[in-house]
Amino acid sequence: MNKANWSMKLVAHLFVALFVLLGGTNVVQTATAAEQVIVNANQWKDTSGNPIQAHAGGMFKEGGYYYWIGVERNFDTDWTFKQINMYRSTDLKNWDYVNTILTQNSSPDLNWCKIERPKIIYNAATSQYVLWMHYEEGSNYNLAQAAVAVSSSIDGNYTFLSHSRPLNTYMSRDATLFKDDDGTAYFISSANGNADMNIYRLTSDYLNIDALVATLWPGSYREAPAMIKRNGYYYLLTSGATGWSYNQAKYAYSTNIASGWSSLSSIGSPSTYESQGNYIIPVIGTNETSYLYMADRHAGAFGEHFNYGKYVWHELQFNSNTNVSMSWYPKIAINAATGEIHKVTQNVDTGLVIKKDFGMENTFLSISYDGEYPYMSTIISAESTWIKEDVDGTYFRLKQKRTGKYLYNDPAADNKVSLVDPTWNGPNVQWKLVDAGGGYARLEHRSSGMWLRSYPYGAGLSLVDTSNTGNHTKWLVQ
Ligand code: GAL
Numbered sequence: 001m002n003k004a005n006w007s008m009k010l011v012a013h014l015f016v017a018l019f020v021l022l023g024g025t026n027v028v029q030t031a032t033a034a035e036q037v038i039v040n041a042n043q044w045k046d047t048s049g050n051p052i053q054a055h056a057g058g059m060f061k062e063g064g065y066y067y068w069i070g071v072e073r074n075f076d077t078d079w080t081f082k083q084i085n086m087y088r089s090t091d092l093k094n095w096d097y098v099n100t101i102l103t104q105n106s107s108p109d110l111n112w113c114k115i116e117r118p119k120i121i122y123n124a125a126t127s128q129y130v131l132w133m134h135y136e137e138g139s140n141y142n143l144a145q146a147a148v149a150v151s152s153s154i155d156g157n158y159t160f161l162s163h164s165r166p167l168n169t170y171m172s173r174d175a176t177l178f179k180d181d182d183g184t185a186y187f188i189s190s191a192n193g194n195a196d197m198n199i200y201r202l203t204s205d206y207l208n209i210d211a212l213v214a215t216l217w218p219g220s221y222r223e224a225p226a227m228i229k230r231n232g233y234y235y236l237l238t239s240g241a242t243g244w245s246y247n248q249a250k251y252a253y254s255t256n257i258a259s260g261w262s263s264l265s266s267i268g269s270p271s272t273y274e275s276q277g278n279y280i281i282p283v284i285g286t287n288e289t290s291y292l293y294m295a296d297r298h299a300g301a302f303g304e305h306f307n308y309g310k311y312v313w314h315e316l317q318f319n320s321n322t323n324v325s326m327s328w329y330p331k332i333a334i335n336a337a338t339g340e341i342h343k344v345t346q347n348v349d350t351g352l353v354i355k356k357d358f359g360m361e362n363t364f365l366s367i368s369y370d371g372e373y374p375y376m377s378t379i380i381s382a383e384s385t386w387i388k389e390d391v392d393g394t395y396f397r398l399k400q401k402r403t404g405k406y407l408y409n410d411p412a413a414d415n416k417v418s419l420v421d422p423t424w425n426g427p428n429v430q431w432k433l434v435d436a437g438g439g440y441a442r443l444e445h446r447s448s449g450m451w452l453r454s455y456p457y458g459a460g461l462s463l464v465d466t467s468n469t470g471n472h473t474k475w476l477v478q
Pocket of ligand 1: 117244
């Protein structure tokens, strides 16, 4: 922004600060924002009630607002790029849709392509907001390019500038941006068929790649990079390269961005709690600064269209400058004003659990809190406890303990599993156990004759026919 704008902004901020001091309550939500609870592994809605379409994106903080951007795709066979949406919030919970900042019509080059992992930084010298992203043509990942777009306002319609391989040389797929304290900006991306992770310095206008400054962990196949700096340490979190399927997140650190990087250490569970990271946003409050690791539970991992992906946010815990960890919290409370993030106490309960213990970690048939769809959780709680209601000695209904709803499928509609009010009690909510050997059972649905299936890493539930005799359809009912 130019100087005149800047001083107007300063005056506005001073005015607002005065207003708050004088007891104003309804102007600056940042000063009054209370703790907000978010429910992980849901596709959250914006303040108009529409699902937030901001997948595998990034976040940008300015003027008391968090701006969240991410990708929405077309429902065509290649899931091509449709647009990048922007939302904003003062409390990280209530998101107003702001603008669609780039669309497939913004440039002929965007008309049939894939855009992934958009990130924004602000260039103080040029007063421009610069958007970098991963670029591919519509149907495959062979181009392996980076693309850049700019706007003079954070929420403007961005102008698409170019797409190419960094320095016209290096393959570039999953990517992120990092702006250092001295204003130097870096573009970090998976190179060499995803085998290596490259760090490039951007030119001073942030519009081009200036130089390759480091190639990290050659041959390690890391992607989904996210970088922060804390206490003079740079941290880079990455996932493994396994497409939409989940894998173990790892982190590394260095006090110099260009050299001296540690080896990779695991963080979170083997599946990263069924998610893949995309960005780390510092939540800077009056009491502390917390670090929120934004991740996606990609819908592609459980056979659904990209746009149904869900959001999973973890707090990074810094045990020391060289030791970082995170835990699965089904619900987290965020206080954007104080900077505090904590786990919301789980409703504990006892009763029947339906466990799937094939895959990377133990998971239990559970329901989400909002929307109340079934999914697999790593935690036993009231959400993963069921009551088995006998029907005729063979068939039974599975009543979810907290909500009292039945596990349900309507074979006339699709093969999805959902929950229904207990006024429905017929064959669509009835199941029987079929012995699968070794203490395992299959859950056979009465009206369709199909079996309950979960994906190996836990997320997603559907019914499949009885030719599917693999571990995906085996359960332990305990
Ligand atoms: C993932 C990657 C995503 C996307 C996906 C496509 O490994 O992190 O950004 O490219 O593969 O299969």
